[in-house]
Amino acid sequence: MTPPRVGFFVTCLVDLFRPTVGFAAIKLLEDAGCVVEVPELQTCCGQPAYNSGDRASAQTIARRVINAFEGFDYVVAPSGSCGGMMAKHFPALLAGDPVWTARAASHARRSFELVSFLVDVMRLTRVAARFPATVTYHDSCSGLRELNVHDQPRKLLATVAGLTLRELPRADVCCGFGGTFCVKYPEVSTKIVAQKADDVVGTGADTLLAGDMGCLLNMAGRLSRQGARVKVRHVAEVLAGMTDRPAIGQGEAD
Amino acid sequence: MESTAHAFPANAARALTDADLQSALAQLQTGFPAKRAAAAARMPEFERLRDAARDIKDHTLAHLDHYLERYTRAVEASGGQVHWCATAEDARQAVLAICRNAGARTVTKGKSMVAEEIALNPYLAAAGITPVETDLGEYIIQLADEPPSHVIAPAMHKTKDQVSDLFLAHHAKLGKTRRLTEPPELIAEARDVLRERFIKADVGITGANMLIAETGTSIIVTNEGNGDLTQVLPKVHIVLATLEKLVPTLEDAATVLRVLARSGTGQEFSAYTTLSAGPRRPGDADGPVEYHVVLLDGGRSQMLAGEFRAMLRCIRCGACMNQCPVFAAVGGHAYGWVYVGPMGAVLTPLLAGVAEARHLPNASTFCGACESVCPMRIPLPALMRRLREAAFDAGLPPATERSGLALWAALARAPGLYRLGARIGARLLARLGGRAARLRRLPLARGWTGTRDLPAPEGDTFQDLWRERRRARP
Numbered sequence: 001m002t003p004p005r006v007g008f009f010v011t012c013l014v015d016l017f018r019p020t021v022g023f024a025a026i027k028l029l030e031d032a033g034c035v036v037e038v039p040e041l042q043t044c045c046g047q048p049a050y051n052s053g054d055r056a057s058a059q060t061i062a063r064r065v066i067n068a069f070e071g072f073d074y075v076v077a078p079s080g081s082c083g084g085m086m087a088k089h090f091p092a093l094l095a096g097d098p099v100w101t102a103r104a105a106s107h108a109r110r111s112f113e114l115v116s117f118l119v120d121v122m123r124l125t126r127v128a129a130r131f132p133a134t135v136t137y138h139d140s141c142s143g144l145r146e147l148n149v150h151d152q153p154r155k156l157l158a159t160v161a162g163l164t165l166r167e168l169p170r171a172d173v174c175c176g177f178g179g180t181f182c183v184k185y186p187e188v189s190t191k192i193v194a195q196k197a198d199d200v201v202g203t204g205a206d207t208l209l210a211g212d213m214g215c216l217l218n219m220a221g222r223l224s225r226q227g228a229r230v231k232v233r234h235v236a237e238v239l240a241g242m243t244d245r246p247a248i249g250q251g252e253a254d
Numbered sequence: 255m256e257s258t259a260h261a262f263p264a265n266a267a268r269a270l271t272d273a274d275l276q277s278a279l280a281q282l283q284t285g286f287p288a289k290r291a292a293a294a295a296r297m298p299e300f301e302r303l304r305d306a307a308r309d310i311k312d313h314t315l316a317h318l319d320h321y322l323e324r325y326t327r328a329v330e331a332s333g334g335q336v337h338w339c340a341t342a343e344d345a346r347q348a349v350l351a352i353c354r355n356a357g358a359r360t361v362t363k364g365k366s367m368v369a370e371e372i373a374l375n376p377y378l379a380a381a382g383i384t385p386v387e388t389d390l391g392e393y394i395i396q397l398a399d400e401p402p403s404h405v406i407a408p409a410m411h412k413t414k415d416q417v418s419d420l421f422l423a424h425h426a427k428l429g430k431t432r433r434l435t436e437p438p439e440l441i442a443e444a445r446d447v448l449r450e451r452f453i454k455a456d457v458g459i460t461g462a463n464m465l466i467a468e469t470g471t472s473i474i475v476t477n478e479g480n481g482d483l484t485q486v487l488p489k490v491h492i493v494l495a496t497l498e499k500l501v502p503t504l505e506d507a508a509t510v511l512r513v514l515a516r517s518g519t520g521q522e523f524s525a526y527t528t529l530s531a532g533p534r535r536p537g538d539a540d541g542p543v544e545y546h547v548v549l550l551d552g553g554r555s556q557m558l559a560g561e562f563r564a565m566l567r568c569i570r571c572g573a574c575m576n577q578c579p580v581f582a583a584v585g586g587h588a589y590g591w592v593y594v595g596p597m598g599a600v601l602t603p604l605l606a607g608v609a610e611a612r613h614l615p616n617a618s619t620f621c622g623a624c625e626s627v628c629p630m631r632i633p634l635p636a637l638m639r640r641l642r643e644a645a646f647d648a649g650l651p652p653a654t655e656r657s658g659l660a661l662w663a664a665l666a667r668a669p670g671l672y673r674l675g676a677r678i679g680a681r682l683l684a685r686l687g688g689r690a691a692r693l694r695r696l697p698l699a700r701g702w703t704g705t706r707d708l709p710a711p712e713g714d715t716f717q718d719l720w721r722e723r724r725r726a727r728p
Contacts, residue, residue, distance in 0.1 A: 010716050016676050017709065019716035038720050043672040049663050051620060051639065052655075053646030057663035064667065092636075141621035174579040178619025183701035184655070185617050188266050190705040191583040192619075221706035224692055232709075249709030251691040 004122075006034040007072035009065075009086070009111075011079045012044040013213035014234075018248065021213065024240035025078040025114050031240075032122040034074075041068040045082040050089065051179050062090050063100060066107045074121070075111045078236050079212045080143020081179075083113035088146045113143050114236060115211055119152035125159070129241035132162030136205035137235070138196070138219065139171045140212035153211060153235050160238060166203045170196075177218040193222040201228050207247070209235045220248040255373050255401050257606045259590035262613035269584040274413045279585055282410060286576035289520025290627060297516070307513050308631045310506045311498075311567040314467075315558060321467040321500045322549075328470025332532030334545035342372035345550040349374060349459065349492060352546050353383050356490045358456035364474060364481040365389035366461030367405060367570055368494050368550060370592040371605070374459075385459075386451045388480035390444055397424045403586030403594065406518050406572040411585055414440075448480070458484040458542070460530075462495035463569065464510060465547075468503045471531040472547070475514065475524035482528050491530065491542035497554045498566035510569060513629035518571035553605050565600050565637060567630035574624035574634060580617055589614055596624035596634045603641045612650045615641035676715045684713040 006029055014021045022038075029036045046061035065086065069075045077083045087108050094100040118124040137157070143149035157165055176182065176192025183189075196219060200208050208223070208230050210216050220232035231247035246252055258265060269275055294300045314321055326336045337352075339345040345368075353361060361378065363369060363385055375385045375396070387396040391409035395402055397420045402408030409417075417440055422433045425447060434440050460481055462472040472493045474481045485491045501507050515521040534541035557566055575581040575595025586594035591611070593601040599614040615638035624634045645651060665672045687693050687710020696703045 012676070015716040016680050017711045019712055019714060019719050022716040022720070038717070040717070041669045043666045043669050046666065049659065049666075051642070052651070052659050053639070053642035053644070054659055054663065055643050055646075057659075057666075061663070061666050141619070141623070145622040145626055172623075174619045174621035174623065176579060176583075176619060178621070181617070181619050183699070185263065185266065185580075186701035186704060187263075187270055188580055188583050188617065189619075191270055192579045193706070217709050218706065220709050221692070221702070224707045224709075225694075225705065245712070246691060249692040249707055251687075251689045 003033050003035050004073040006036045006074045006076050007069040008036050008038045009042060009045070009069070009075055009077035009082060010038065011077055011082045011213060013217065014078055017217065018213060018234065020242060020245050021078050021234040021236050024234070024236040024242040025076070027240045027242065028114070028118060028127070028236060029076060031128075032118055032124050034122065037072070039068040045077075045085040047081065047085050047179055050085070050093065055093070059093055062093050062104070066090070066100075066103050069107060069110075073110065074117065075107065076114055076117050077111070078114045078234065080113045080140050080147050080149050081212050081214060083111060084142035084146035086111035113147050113149050113211065115156065115239070116143075116147060116149045116152045119155060124156065127156050127159055127239045127241075129239055130161040131238045131241070131243055133207050134164045134166055134205045135207040135209050135238070136166050136168040136200060136203040137171060138168055138175060138200075138208065138210040138215060140210050140215045141174050143211055144172055149211065153209075156239050157209070157235070163238070166205045168203055169199050175215045175219050177214045179214065182218060189218075190222070193218050194226070197222045197226050197228060200230055205230065207231045207233060209233055209238060211235050216248055224249050255370065255592060257591040257602070257610055259602050259606060259611035259614055262588060262590060262617055265588040265590055266584040266617070269588045274416065275411050275585050278411050278413060279582055282407075282576065283582050286518070286520060286572070290517055290573060290576065293516040293520040293522065300513070300516070303509065303513050304629050304631055307510050307629055308567060310501055310509060311630060314500050314502060315498065315563060315566055318497065318500065318558060321502060322497065325465055325467040325470055325500060328468065329532065329545075329547055332470055332545075333535075334470065334532045334547060336547045336549055339548060339550045339552075342550070342552055345372050345494065345548050345552070346374060346377045348548045349494065350378065350381055350383075352490060352492055352544075353378065353457050354381075356456055356544070358383055358490070360384040360386060360451065360455050361457040361459055362386050362388050362452055362455040362484045362488065363392070364458070364460035364476065364484040365392050365408070366459065366494050367402075367592060368461055368496055368552075369459065370402060371552065372550070374494070386448070386455065388448050388452065388484055389476065390441065390478055390480075393444060393448065394420060397421075401587065401592065404572060404575060405570045405594070405597070411587065452483045452487050455484075455488045457490040457492060458486075458488040459492045459494055460485050462493050462499050463514065464501050464507045465495055465499045466502075466504055466507055467500055469531060471504065471529050473507055473511075473527065473529050475511070475527050477525040479526050482526060485528070485530050485542065486540050489542055490544040490546070491533075493530065493547045494550070495547065496550045496552055498568075514569055514571050517573040517627065517629040518576075557604055561640060562600070562604055562637060564632050565597075565604065567632055568597050568601070569630060570597075571629060573627040573629060577623040577627050579619060579621060579623070596638070597632075600634060600637045600641065603644075608641060608644050608648060609650060612641075612645040615639070616645070673715065673717050677718060680711040680715050681713060683708070684711045686710065
């Protein structure tokens with residue numbers, strides 16, 4: 001059987017803030033038997049425009065993403081938000097255009113969030129990683145509600161040696177990031193993330209995991225501002241056993 | 255009521271520092287959502303019922319002209335009158351004319367969001383007619399002279415202490431001079447005061463949860479029975495409703511009722527489900543002598559014709575706001591008009607204008623919790639996005655926001671430049687983050703760093719590192 005060819009969609013936030021997540025994701029995909037390529041022409045999935053009402057720009061960007069990932073068996077992103085944008089919103093965004101309707105539908109069918117792709121498509125049942133810590137997990141909204149990412153990360157985390165998962169109360173409630181929302185309505189966003197940070201601290205876990213860089217930056221930023229000592233990582237880092245780097249927003253000294 | 259939706263940021267800031275409101279909101283978060291989830295879980299066919307309820311409304315809306323005529327004929331056949339009103343002003347005048355005709359001095363009111371929408375109370379009061387709210391929550395906010403903050407729990411923002419003070423201030427003149435503090439005492443006093451008003455009222459005004467085309471029946475659901483007394487005791491009953499309340503048959507209404515209370519309060523059914531269909535007939539023991547339906551369009555036919563038709567499926571259950579993280583943070587008054595939470599974020603711009611209410615559909619994280627519980631499966635985030643597009647197309651967002659977005663969009667279309675920009679940004683922020691690897695302050699990003707650290711990037715972009723790795727190991 002020829003291994004599936006995966007076009008890796010880095011996401012703008014992983015590209016800019018946390019390349020480690022990209023390498024961890026690629027390791028997981030390769031270990032699962034995929035051939036991974038990273039198309040150079042990718043930039044962003046277009047959500048900042050799409051969610052700000054700039055439909056024309058979002059359409060242009062969507063067409064470029066589709067072009068850049070033409071020909072891959074799958075398009076995988078370490079994010080439920082960007083994955084949901086491609087899998088659920090591209091078809092709606094390009095509906096009505098006879099050529100692009102079909103191409104958007106094809107792109108959408110091939111697009112996945114990383115962890116659900118590993119479990120649901122590649123049938124991965126365990127990982128060879130070790131992370132001796134008590135972790136808690138936040139379900140990012142787009143992954144949870146648009147792509148049904150819920151059980152998959154828990155299944156794989158259960159196979160990480162030394163790891164104990166302590167469930168987060170209200171894990172399915174938004175962290176208040178919301179893309180540009182967090183800077184357009186900072187006070188409201190802060191109120192929501194402060195509640196989330198309290199819930200995280202309340203679990204007593206020493207590490208918070210999630211599958212989306214936006215939520216992770218938001219929660220990590222709030223936790224450290226509140227003086228909490230909880231470490232924050234993308235779930236792919238733990239699943240790939242790539243946890244040598246300091247956690248998000250932590251210096252070597254922390 | 256006068257809209258302050260344009261001032262959402264200021265309204266929200268005020269709400270966030272209101273300790274009483276914040277404690278009420280914390281209770282809401284732990285109450286309704288869990289009850290709704292339990293009610294849905296107890297009913298294996300709940301998801302199918304949601305589909306059925308949606309389909310009933312979609313069908314009705316697709317043939318609304320037919321069902322409106324049928325409903326009108328049925329009401330007239332039972333001796334009632336239907337008053338078609340295009341605008342809020344028409345509806346106010348129609349209600350006033352009926353009241354004047356009846357020589358009314360006081361009217362009792364069941365809970366009606368449409369009455370709030372058309373600001374009926376101040377209009378009647380200005381005409382010398384005293385409106386009396388009879389739903390306990392509505393009664394409390396009427397005493398406080400405030401708008402509702404939730405579609406099914408209008409006084410949820412009020413603490414018990416505030417209610418004690420309000421009752422003392424307004425009931426002392428009725429000889430009730432003891433400040434009560436226990437909820438059962440407060441409820442008993444309200445019941446006592448309202449009983450008198452029920453008996454004296456000349457006209458009773460109710461809203462309608464549904465209007466049934468086949469039979470000309472109107473349905474209200476309450477938990478206090480106040481609706482029954484409002485519509486049965488006075489000699490005139492006015493049903494005030496908007497077009498989209500129509501459903502074809504009683505059976506259809508039953509389907510919608512099965513999802514309504516479960517979605518809102520988590521009850522299987524509201525305590526009272528009350529039907530009215532015309533004036534008292536010969537031989538009836540009670541009931542009004544006159545039965546009027548004031549049927550308001552108020553912008554609905556425009557919604558019906560356009561891309562926001564799905565919003566007309568809304569049955570005002572409150573599920574969306576109960577689950578909304580933004581509503582949970584700021585409460586209903588921050589939204590600035592009658593309709594609040596996610597449904598308000600769609601309805602207010604449609605009814606009060608996008609220019610007035612552009613903030614509301616923008617002040618959402620698009621977390622999708624509202625859509626996931628909406629019994630009518632209204633795609634609330636998608637509708638909010640269309641309203642953001644309408645605001646963007648009309649040039650309403652501030653210039654800084656628009657130019658920032660334009661710059662970003664230009665970069666996103668030019669991969670080479672984008673990579674360069676990302677490289678510079680990643681390195682700069684990493685350097686600013688220093689050994690702590692986070693920024694406590696960043697000019698132009700105070701919205702973030704005012705209350706959160708900004709985790710610093712690792713230093714190089716993924717794209718650059720990947721290219722290096724490819725060169726080393728082709």
